[in-house]
Amino acid sequence: MSLIDFRNVCKYYDGGVTALKDVNLSIEPGEFVSIVGQSGTGKTTLVKLLIAEEPPSAGRIVVAGWDITGISPREVPLLRKQIGVVFQDFKLLPRKTIAENVAFALEVSGAPGAQIKTVVPQLLKIVGLDHKADRFPRELSGGEQQRVVIARALAHRPKILLADEPTGNLDSFNTVEIIALLKKINEFGTTILLVTHNRDVVNELKRRVVMLDRGQIVSDQKRGRYVL
Amino acid sequence: MFLTTAQRVATLAGQNFWRNIWLSVATVTIMTLSLFSISLLGMLNSLSQEALSRLEEKIDISVYLKPTLKDTEVQAIKSDVASSVAGVKSVTLVTAAEALVRFKAKHEANATISESLLELEKNPLGATLVIKAVSEEGYRTILEELESSKFTPIIQEARFEDYRLIIDSITSLTSKLKRLGLMVSALFLIISLLVVFNTIRINIYTHREEIGIMRLVGARAWFIRAPFWAESALYAALSTLLAAAVFFPLLGAVQPYIDSFFNGWRFDLVEYFTARSFWFFGGQFLGAALLSILASTIAMRKYLRI
Numbered sequence: 040m041s042l043i044d045f046r047n048v049c050k051y052y053d054g055g056v057t058a059l060k061d062v063n064l065s066i067e068p069g070e071f072v073s074i075v076g077q078s079g080t081g082k083t084t085l086v087k088l089l090i091a092e093e094p095p096s097a098g099r100i101v102v103a104g105w106d107i108t109g110i111s112p113r114e115v116p117l118l119r120k121q122i123g124v125v126f127q128d129f130k131l132l133p134r135k136t137i138a139e140n141v142a143f144a145l146e147v148s149g150a151p152g153a154q155i156k157t158v159v160p161q162l163l164k165i166v167g168l169d170h171k172a173d174r175f176p177r178e179l180s181g182g183e184q185q186r187v188v189i190a191r192a193l194a195h196r197p198k199i200l201l202a203d204e205p206t207g208n209l210d211s212f213n214t215v216e217i218i219a220l221l222k223k224i225n226e227f228g229t230t231i232l233l234v235t236h237n238r239d240v241v242n243e244l245k246r247r248v249v250m251l252d253r254g255q256i257v258s259d260q261k262r263g264r265y266v267l
Numbered sequence: 268m269f270l271t272t273a274q275r276v277a278t279l280a281g282q283n284f285w286r287n288i289w290l291s292v293a294t295v296t297i298m299t300l301s302l303f304s305i306s307l308l309g310m311l312n313s314l315s316q317e318a319l320s321r322l323e324e325k326i327d328i329s330v331y332l333k334p335t336l337k338d339t340e341v342q343a344i345k346s347d348v349a350s351s352v353a354g355v356k357s358v359t360l361v362t363a364a365e366a367l368v369r370f371k372a373k374h375e376a377n378a379t380i381s382e383s384l385l386e387l388e389k390n391p392l393g394a395t396l397v398i399k400a401v402s403e404e405g406y407r408t409i410l411e412e413l414e415s416s417k418f419t420p421i422i423q424e425a426r427f428e429d430y431r432l433i434i435d436s437i438t439s440l441t442s443k444l445k446r447l448g449l450m451v452s453a454l455f456l457i458i459s460l461l462v463v464f465n466t467i468r469i470n471i472y473t474h475r476e477e478i479g480i481m482r483l484v485g486a487r488a489w490f491i492r493a494p495f496w497a498e499s500a501l502y503a504a505l506s507t508l509l510a511a512a513v514f515f516p517l518l519g520a521v522q523p524y525i526d527s528f529f530n531g532w533r534f535d536l537v538e539y540f541t542a543r544s545f546w547f548f549g550g551q552f553l554g555a556a557l558l559s560i561l562a563s564t565i566a567m568r569k570y571l572r573i
Contacts, residue, residue: 090483112488119485130480147486149272195485 040104041065042198042230043089048098050084050254058084060254062098068198071222071231073241075265076251082234085251086203089232090122091115103198120148123192123200123229127207129184131176137187138163138172144194162190166220182213189220193229200224203234214240241265276490280497283470291502294459294466298506298559299513301455302551306514308448309547310536314525315441317534322437327397328410331424334363334393341394344421348396352412354405361395393423456558463502463559467495467566478571492567499563503556511548515540 043066050059059081066072076082087093088100091110099108107118131140138159145155163169166186168179176184185205192200202221206214218240225231235241241248241264248263249256284291330348332341341360349358361369367390374380384391400406413425471478481491518536525534540547 115482116485116487119483124483130476130483132477132480143480144484146275147481147484147490149490151271191484 041101042068042070042103043232044099044101045085045088046099046101048088048095048100050081050088050093051096057254059088059095062254062256064249064256064259066230066232068230069225069228071225071244071246072233073244073246073248073263073265074232074234074251075236075241075248077236080251081254082236082251083203084254086124086201086234089201090124091118116148120195121198123189123195123197125185125188125192125200125202125205127204129176129181129188129208131184131187131191133176136173136175137168137179137190140176140187141191141194144191148195158194162193163187165193165224166190180213181209182216185209185213185217186220189217189224193224197229199230199232201232201234204236205233206235206237206240211239218244238265272490276493276497279494280501283474283494283498284501287466287470287473290466290469294462294502295505295509297455297462298459298502298555299509301452301459302506302510302555303513304448304452304455305551306510306547308445308452310514310518310540311441311444311448313536313539314534315437315445318437318529321529321532323403326403326406327399328406328413329426330396330398330413330418330422331426332393332396333421333423334391336393336421338362338394340421344418345396348398348413348418352398352409354401354409356399356401359397359399361397363390363392363394366392366395459555460558460562463499463562464566466502467499467563468570470495470498471566471570492564492571495563495567495571496560499559500556503552503559506555507548507552510551511544 043064045062045064048059048062049057051057062081062085074082074085084093088095089102091107094110095108099106101107102118103121105118107114110118131137132143135143141159141162142155145158150158160169160172163172166189168183168186168190171179171183176187179187185208189200189202189205200221205221206217209217214237221231221233222244233240233244245262245264248258248260248265250258250263250265332344336344341362345358345360349355367384370392371381371384398409400409410425413419413422478491515537518540522536525536
């Protein structure tokens with residue numbers, strides 16, 4: 040059974056704007072899939088639908104056997120514990136240390152203090168920042184901040200890690216580090232959905248590539264390249 | 268689990284409070300003014316109630332009986348008045364001898380009266396019946412009945428100490444003051460609600476990034492809302508404490524004026540409000556907390572997109 044299943048999904052906005060049209064996409068557990076395409080092709084809309092930030096206008100979305108098409112606001116937190124999200128602009132809390140930022144994800148969902156104390160150092164170790172636990176985000180490089188975000192996204196041991204342009208604000212050196220980290224996480228069994236328009240990253244990965252153009256999937260290759 | 272969550276909610280509420288300290292100070296100040304004006308209204312109410320009940324206690328009819336009547340006759344008249352006159356609550360007898368003792372004590376300093384009394388061989392005063400009516404309205408009826416009945420030949424004089432005019436003027440003055448107080452309190456309450464609403468709105472704006480991250484990492488909606496509710500309750504608690512902290516010294520300061528107003532009757536305001544502080548301030552806290560939680564709920568519904 041697919042982990043993520045989009046069936047004839049459409050998304051329209053006011054003013055007759057079509058963001059997604061008849062999208063059919065199945066992603067298996069453990070896959071590393073790059074969603075590529077130029078700006079305004081519907082990549083971010085796909086992300087918003089997947090984390091239930093917006094509902095689809097038509098079609099059906101199933102995540103881990105759970106039909107989230109008409110998900111209620113009460114159920115959204117449960118879905119978001121299954122999908123870790125990494126954004127281009129990091130979204131870290133500047134007044135909290137990086138350990139506190141990671142712990143925050145567990146605190147708001149009611150995790151016991153003892154669990155937080157155990158899990159946070161483990162997560163920081165995975166992303167290679169255990170020695171900087173007490174630093175504030177402003178004291179870290181862009182690549183390091185993105186690693187903190189990845190650690191936070193992994194806090195709930197999600198089935199899916201959704202990275203929306205995670206290297207958009209990073210130089211090439213940090214980009215390589217972040218992609219390497221995502222590959223490592225994928226090797227542990229987490230399904231990775233990488234939304235990007237970075238041609239080099241996609242070509243280097245040599246994994247499945249789904250290309251969007253004007254809201255439609257125009258190609259889906261098992262070991263693809265970014266070609267346009 | 269519950270305690271851990273409650274602790275985290277309280278921490279977030281405290282952070283909201285401290286990170287916008289001047290906004291919080293302004294909110295608490297306005298709420299304190301509202302609660303203080305309500306407390307003043309409470310004080311005014313208790314004072315007027317006390318003054319009215321004291322005055323009502325003073326209303327009675329004094330029936331001065333003729334001095335020629337014998338004690339047995341006086342006793343019979345007393346029982347007769349108590350049983351046959353409608354609307355009588357109680358009849359107290361002041362015997363001729365007691366009346367003389369009281370008269371002497373009252374005019375002790377007046378040498379002429381004292382000498383005149385010595386010259387008289389027997390008590391010139393008769394017994395007095397002090398009558399209390401069941402209701403305030405009953406005094407006039409009782410007086411009229413006494414003056415136009417079988418009792419007329421034995422009564423020397425019946426006097427009704429009428430405090431009605433004073434009672435009416437106090438009632439009128441206090442009701443006007445209460446209305447004014449209610450208007451001032453209502454005005455302060457409306458301002459408080461608007462200030463709390465605005466404070467929460469600004470807090471939501473200040474914490475929009477944090478709220479966005481909370482949503483992203485799977486926080487439940489109530490967990491995001493709870494710190495704002497807790498913050499509103501904190502405003503109410505601090506305002507109640509501050510209002511009480513200003514109110515009690517004020518009571519102490521006005522006590523001498525109250526003492527002179529009641530002219531010998533002791534009405535201890537501090538003691539009165541200390542005995543009722545749990546309900547008085549507890550009620551204020553509950554009301555203020557409910558209203559500010561309502562204001563913050565409206566602000567969240569309007570500005571917190573979760």
